[in-house]
Amino acid sequence: MKRIQYDALKKLVFDILKKGFGYSDKEADFTSLLLVEADIRNIPSHGVSRLDFYRKNLEQGFAKPKTEPEIVYETPSSLVVDGRDGIGPYISFFSIERLIEKAKKTCCAFCSVRNSNHYGIAGYWAEMISKENMIGMSFTNTRACGIAVNGKRRVLGTNPIAVAIPEGAGKTFLLDMATTTVAHGKVEVYDRRKKPMPLGWAVDENGIGTTDATAFEKLFYGNPNYGGHLFLGGEGEENGGHKGYGLGLLIELLCAGLSLGAASYKTFQKGQGSGIAHFFAAFSLSLFGKPEEIKEHIGAILKDIREGEKAQGQERIYTHGEKEAEARQKNLSEGIPIDEPTWDLLKSLSFEFGIKIQ
């Protein structure tokens, strides 16, 4: 494990994206920001190791650098953006900057985006909105990997929900969660260790729950259609799988539905852009009274929850966003942890594109 300072890592990733991948300055700027912001919060699954995936998206024509998004519809409280197959983090920044501008005037605004690409950690965008004393929401669909209750074909993405609420004293409640039970990376860990994964994570090619991580890995990468992730609550209805599936479907409708975009099961089709769709919302605390008073009340509720009595053997009750904010603080001073395979990737990309690592 290596530790790299924030600015140095961001600069390196920026250079790779600009010189190596042909991103525009702005595209490289926001993409490097989003990748580094994932690593610094200890979310390496969405960090600079994704450069590999971003590169493949270029090579396969799913994402096209140096592309300007276009506003295709707008009202005083809304905009619909066509990303024109450009770069997700830049399209998202473009959209949210305008969303916030509108919400500052009307106290609330909504934005749906079609034909975008992977936009980094969903929570970053929700948090960006929340810095304006607003509640921020950020949702996206993804490549299809999830199964409907009673289905066996991959139809929905991991379809994350991110909501940020300012809680006063510079803190933010930030819920950022895939609606699937787990991210695919967790299955990979069980496959590598040859351990059975818990029931409730995935189904096989017949749509039946499986604990065989190795067989599932083969199926997932070998078959484009069958077997996939379960949503929060697992298989069937006993532990609420229909609720998690409902949340995933809700995100699909808000993203792909409201933007007239592609649903997850129609993304990443050969010869087209990936077609990823997002949905953003911003609404001001001032809709409900004095923002300072509301933040204080929200902060007091969260404090009560955190200070509640702990279960046997537990030392701390977290509220959402705390772990990531604390990791960010620590890694900002100590350097951002980068594992060996990721460091090797950075070195090899730098060598390939003639970038000096400082």
Place this chain on the structure above:
Amino acid sequence: MKRIQYDALKKLVFDILKKGFGYSDKEADFTSLLLVEADIRNIPSHGVSRLDFYRKNLEQGFAKPKTEPEIVYETPSSLVVDGRDGIGPYISFFSIERLIEKAKKTCCAFCSVRNSNHYGIAGYWAEMISKENMIGMSFTNTRACGIAVNGKRRVLGTNPIAVAIPEGAGKTFLLDMATTTVAHGKVEVYDRRKKPMPLGWAVDENGIGTTDATAFEKLFYGNPNYGGHLFLGGEGEENGGHKGYGLGLLIELLCAGLSLGAASYKTFQKGQGSGIAHFFAAFSLSLFGKPEEIKEHIGAILKDIREGEKAQGQERIYTHGEKEAEARQKNLSEGIPIDEPTWDLLKSLSFEFGIKIQ
């Protein structure tokens, strides 16, 4: 099982509420509506059997009939309502009628409500908004029964999420789900049958997962503080319990936080109203383009999902709201199913208050 026609059942419940419980005409009207609308959709846990619970709330002073809600804050796109400990369904109708009026002018509106009471099925209110070509959201907190991840004290309610999206052809996508894994009624069934309940539903007084439904029932009603329901995803983080807990907490902040109201763990305190808080949102499809075109696109996505290939042994993939809409249709013509204990309750209340059952 008895079957009673919609109008007859609503009239009977109206009479009990008005003559027996002292509700005003409007309070009795909307409360009987909400209870009957639950039974007709095959959601008896929220149906007329709740009259017992509603009566106890009056006797204990948690709810006060003949009470007018008050708008304590408003903007062109929002209102904050103080229910003044009145009757939940009337307070909710009062709030949503004004919410829709505002949203018709500004395309989106938000409403937070404090000092209300049980408002019936969350989904009814979301659906009411969706009939205006808007997306409707309806959330509420409840009496504390749920446990934070790593906690052992009941701090959050079942905190349901309801979202309604018009999908064209008179149909509505309607997600209406408690954020806890299951409603308490499901535990009762396992207790009665003396069967172990699944892991992931509840924890004991030490905050440790339990399958002992009978011991849990004793704890739940015998101890005001410890042991309680788990949120979607169950105990700990392995199957995503932190996500379900995050959703429950999000609903708490939107309801109690934005209304400056009572959090679930401060509701139902002796000598006060119950203090239940709600949150409603409405935003128009016209924010994103032509409503008819958007509904068609949403309907097409939902149709694709429903028509997807089924898992082994399964015959149908549902999207949310279908089961309830189909039950409503059937029960509207055949009569609403009312089980024996509920029918006995209706007869005994009618006898007590001198109401003739027709």
